[in-house]
Amino acid sequence: MTVQRILMSSLIENSPFIEEIFNRKNIKILLSGFFEKFGAKCPTGSFKDYITGLTLYFRRKKELVVVSAGNVARAFFYKASVLKRPLTIVLPEYALKGLKIPVPPSKTVTIYAIKGEYNDAIDFSKELVANNPEKYEHEGGLSNEWRIKGLYRLFRRLPEFDVYFQAVSGGVGPMSVYETSRLTGRKLPRLFLSQNLPYAPVLSAVMGEKMPEPEEAEKILAKVLSNAKTNISLLSKLINESKGKIYGITNDEINEMKTVFEKYLEDEIDYSCGVTLASVRKAIESGDIKKNETLLIHITGGGYARIKKYSPDERQIIKV
16 A cells, blocks of 8 residues: 655555455545544645635635535635634534634634525525625635635646546535646546435436425435535536536445445544445446546545634624
């Protein structure tokens, strides 16, 4: 097994354990979390740490409004606290318990905690910006070019691969892989994405099925994947253009793969990473992967226990 540190992440290659789990070779694991054993040290424990610095540096005209149910909120909360930059975070109230960062929080950050689900937080954030256009600007999600450029710094340093696996919510990961291929002239990898059943809005849209009812979002473990308002048509285009696929993964499938992989890492991983890992097994067992293809599995978050130290001050939280 070889482990290479790449910026804040680590790349694992030729791991007998991984090869045994999936019963095949040519598998690379990209760890973007806080896993000291493997040298991965994203400050807030996820790949979203790549997207915050450039965004906050280049977007200064107005106060940014960031909406998130997890990793994005934590990453922006951390970076804005380090830089002492004004920032407004909107999240569903249940996500407050995970909003802990490795440094004392800055008073420059305001947090709106919304009763309801992720999509309710998205609606509130849009209303907040619309009612205060002179003060606020929406961070933009997938349409924020600095998110893509931030992750480009990571992906352009990786060795080439044929298939990319990641659970998807907003879509910045696969979009950054696409842009990296375009900018470097590399072959576009097949994008194999996944979501958590029964609430899988991107999967439903790609399959031409009826969108799941909002209450279904309460049933999934990987709640960070419950964004139904991302650019689904763009994600569909990326999947089709790359000759990729999207899978639906159940809670039981998540727990099974999450448990196995956590024993290997000796640390926790995000539920969304369990979705990713289960989709790899499903793709292999269904014959969707060719024997000679090299797979890159992106573990996008984990190791949170070591970096979740400081909660926001109650005075900077506004409950709605």
